[in-house]
Amino acid sequence: MKNFGIAAFVAASVMASAAVAQVSELRIMAPAGPGGGWDQTARTIQSTLQSEGLVPNIQVENVAGAGGTIGLQQFVNRSTGDAAATIVGGYVMVGAIIANESNVTLSDITPLARLTGEYVVVVANADSPINTAEDLANALRNDIGGVTWAGGSAGGVDHIAAGKFAQVAGVAPEQINYIPYSGGGEALAAILGGQVSVGVSGFSEFSSQIEAGALKVIGITAPERQAYLDAPTFVEQGFDVDVQNWRMIAAAPGISDAERAALLDVIGTMAASDKWNAELETKGWVNTYLAGDDFAAYLAEQITATTAILADLGITE
The missing domain is CATH 3.40.190.10 (Periplasmic binding protein-like II)
Incomplete structure (x- = not known):
């Protein structure tokens, strides 16, 4: 492997892994109304997976309300054990679950990957x-x-x-x-x-x-100016506000390890594709791909940190 570049090796490994994944159908719930970030994320996943030939049959469903917690509740209730069912979410959902004291939390689903910031x-x-x-x-x-x-x-x-x-x-x-x-x-x-x-x-x-x-x-709310936007940051205007949203995709609870692995292979291949990264650049999204157990650990840290932030800002008690 000494003559094989690291980047080429990683790309080849992802493609080889994805080649064994068999995902013929995917349903993506966007737990918000049309036009928002989760809806755009779900439909960008749909278009990328289809154009790259990774999943032939994909449907997107919108279920709006309460920061995604209404959709999350429906997702958990009807999708347990369904390997074709996925849901997008992110930082917003973490805070909404805490603020709304939701009965269903992110521990009730199967985290797959953080996708964008x-x-x-x-x-x-x-x-x-x-x-x-x-x-x-x-x-x-x-x-x-x-x-x-x-x-x-x-x-x-x-x-x-x-x-x-x-x-x-x-x-x-x-x-x-x-x-x-x-x-x-x-x-x-x-x-x-x-x-x-x-x-x-x-x-x-x-x-x-x-x-x-x-x-x-x-x-x-960026620490420095962004190439896609000709506008000042709050930091450069003297207001230290640095906040980045992140978005994820998760699977249903109760799926098998093999089904989870197949979904991770497909999502990983998508995240490395030129099509996906071109879409991200257009939308001003950053590829922050983090998958599997590493993402699950990150998610747990985010829940703890967000609980403290919401209390500090007086948004929750």
Whole structure:
């Protein structure tokens, strides 16, 4: 193997492993409404797996509500032992389970892999008087309840980002006027219609309206500027808000080790494909692929850390 490059060896190993996987059908639940990050993730998985010839028959289903916990409940109730059933989720779901005191948790499903990471952007209607992070901070200081935030579910990454900004701005994060929406389309309509002051979500959910000039970016929660977005970070504007959303795919509870291995092979091959990585670049997503037992350990750490963050921000007791 001394003459065989590491990258080539890894790629060959993944392809060889995927060659033995036999997954002829896949159903992907996106536990949110159309247009949001989970919906986009599910449909990007669908298009990539089909175009790469990895899984011929794939269906996507949307089940919205309560930060994904309604869909998660349905998924667990009806999919136990079903190797064709999968669900997408992520950091938002971790927080929503805690905030909503959900009866069903991520320990009730079979984690497969973390797929992507995405920084959060705060946007305003093009006509808004809020143009910068300092403008937003001053508005909060003057009338915290008068600044309305449209974002994803309570306790999710959008809520955490808003709470962290409020904290850094010197106001009580538990007092922000945060309005949760179950789908990106609903939140976008509220922002464009002037029903809320600002919106907070992943870049991919707002990208087309930002490019069209209908929305302006107040800041992005990245430690440094991102190539896909010509807008300042909160950090460079003097507000230390660094938050990255991550998204995953998981399988049903009660599947066999062989079925789990086959799914991991297919997802791993997808994550290494040119098609998948081209889609990620377009959407401003980062490939943060982490699979199997390593991802399960990471997930456990995230649950513990998020529980502490939500309590610190006053979002939960």
